[in-house]
Amino acid sequence: xxxxxxxxxxxxxxxxxxxxxxxxxxxxxxxxxxxxxxxxxxxxxxxxxxxxxxxxxxxxxxxxxxxxxxxxxxxxxxxxxxxxxxxxxxxxxxxxxxxxxxxxxxxxxxxxxxxxxxxxxxxxxxxxxxxxxx
Amino acid sequence: xxxxxxxxxxxxxxxxxxxxxxxxxxxxxxxxxxxxxxxxxxxxxxxxxxxxxxxxxxxxxxxxxxxxxxxxxxxxxxxxxxxxxxxxxxxxxxxxxxxxxxxxxxxxxxxxxxxxxxxxxxxxxxxxxxxxxx
Amino acid sequence: xxxxxxxxxxxxxxxxxxxxxxxxxxxxxxxxxxxxxxxxxxxxxxxxxxxxxxxxxxxxxxxxxxxxxxxxxxxxxxxxxxxxxxxxxxxxxxxxxxxxxxxxxxxxxxxxxxxxxxxxxxxxxxxxxxxxxx
Amino acid sequence: xxxxxxxxxxxxxxxxxxxxxxxxxxxxxxxxxxxxxxxxxxxxxxxxxxxxxxxxxxxxxxxxxxxxxxxxxxxxxxxxxxxxxxxxxxxxxxxxxxxxxxxxxxxxxxxxxxxxxxxxxxxxxxxxxxxxxx
Numbered sequence: 001x002x003x004x005x006x007x008x009x010x011x012x013x014x015x016x017x018x019x020x021x022x023x024x025x026x027x028x029x030x031x032x033x034x035x036x037x038x039x040x041x042x043x044x045x046x047x048x049x050x051x052x053x054x055x056x057x058x059x060x061x062x063x064x065x066x067x068x069x070x071x072x073x074x075x076x077x078x079x080x081x082x083x084x085x086x087x088x089x090x091x092x093x094x095x096x097x098x099x100x101x102x103x104x105x106x107x108x109x110x111x112x113x114x115x116x117x118x119x120x121x122x123x124x125x126x127x128x129x130x131x132x133x134x
Numbered sequence: 135x136x137x138x139x140x141x142x143x144x145x146x147x148x149x150x151x152x153x154x155x156x157x158x159x160x161x162x163x164x165x166x167x168x169x170x171x172x173x174x175x176x177x178x179x180x181x182x183x184x185x186x187x188x189x190x191x192x193x194x195x196x197x198x199x200x201x202x203x204x205x206x207x208x209x210x211x212x213x214x215x216x217x218x219x220x221x222x223x224x225x226x227x228x229x230x231x232x233x234x235x236x237x238x239x240x241x242x243x244x245x246x247x248x249x250x251x252x253x254x255x256x257x258x259x260x261x262x263x264x265x266x267x268x
Numbered sequence: 269x270x271x272x273x274x275x276x277x278x279x280x281x282x283x284x285x286x287x288x289x290x291x292x293x294x295x296x297x298x299x300x301x302x303x304x305x306x307x308x309x310x311x312x313x314x315x316x317x318x319x320x321x322x323x324x325x326x327x328x329x330x331x332x333x334x335x336x337x338x339x340x341x342x343x344x345x346x347x348x349x350x351x352x353x354x355x356x357x358x359x360x361x362x363x364x365x366x367x368x369x370x371x372x373x374x375x376x377x378x379x380x381x382x383x384x385x386x387x388x389x390x391x392x393x394x395x396x397x398x399x400x401x402x
Numbered sequence: 403x404x405x406x407x408x409x410x411x412x413x414x415x416x417x418x419x420x421x422x423x424x425x426x427x428x429x430x431x432x433x434x435x436x437x438x439x440x441x442x443x444x445x446x447x448x449x450x451x452x453x454x455x456x457x458x459x460x461x462x463x464x465x466x467x468x469x470x471x472x473x474x475x476x477x478x479x480x481x482x483x484x485x486x487x488x489x490x491x492x493x494x495x496x497x498x499x500x501x502x503x504x505x506x507x508x509x510x511x512x513x514x515x516x517x518x519x520x521x522x523x524x525x526x527x528x529x530x531x532x533x534x535x536x
Contacts, residue, residue: 168436
């Protein structure tokens, strides 16, 4: 199903390092190509409500193979995917979830981060993605 | 796990007194630092639908360590946390949920109140918080 | 809907006193005639998993107007109500839930207690019931 | 809230090492004193259905402050806690979940392991616990 635990833990480690660097406390989740959880970490003192949100962001990013914020642009009132958040046991469609690709551009999983502003969440998620593309 | 039952019951008692003072009928819930229920009271004749809302407000306030209304400002259409309510088995993001801190400023739980206007709900919740800060 | 908050809190208080007397830590829930929560208390250090069980016991006792243990006798494999626990979002059918009646024998609510052996749970629940029949 | 992420990751690491030693593929979850997820890892090729089971085992162990298998002894047909699994959104009551204590014997969280026989699950969970007691 794509991403290995070793890769997922490397993504979590890089995300944690970025979270520390920008002085935030994050929940970080990585799912595989089947949208099933592979690795998770909650930094000490990070929001409890973000345990679920980080996982939902990771799943949402893999469910639709795009960053969660892209889905959110379409799920607004009047949008083409209005209230898509009601599906799949609950989606999160604001930024912080990003697909993870292998060297050939094939999606092998996704990362979801929650605990701060959506800009910070996305920055930390991207750090996780970048750790695997180098 | 932070708040004790004695403290939680003192918060509920103060909230009930404030509800009587402003002539409202409230549901009042207190959760601990782990977002687990500690104490609850529904005043005679208060809305049945608020049994769940009061508890969700208390959990939401602890999940994100801020008053529920603050989350709601960000979860509107077009907002950065649009539809966050779909997470955690359902959040309530309008006013009426407030974190409870100890003397050192550490969050030890939260209170959620529901049964009237959100302004009244918040006033009653604040009375519960104030009872523990004196 | 029957039981008042004042009565429910009296039942919780009596149950707590009995719990202390027999050296246990309990979660105590009281529902009204509509099976909706009226009062709840978790003693410091009581099992977190009993938050839900105490409430389910109270609801189960009111749903079927009998002590939860009576339902459990019928829900065993081969029994006439086998696996009734799957209904109503989850029932708890072992002892610790008891209907509460008014002076005329009309059921006005129920109490559910969880946190120790089912014998202790039932003893504490009965203390709550007895407080209202005197 | 008890256990730190550093401690939780040390428990996961020790559990993984034991899983490799006994030639199994495991899902490993650690929750804090509030029964909220702190760390998770699924070994490559481990059962997908165990993602949820490992987390439910960890929560169940903390919910009742005992190894999950102890709950399961009482939840059998005819047992005093028959069908307790219907509470708390689903419990897992066979072995593989164990509370984690600090040096003073206070429970600071729990570990849940799933992916093999319950004997192996429990062995791997115990390795996680032991890593923190040394």
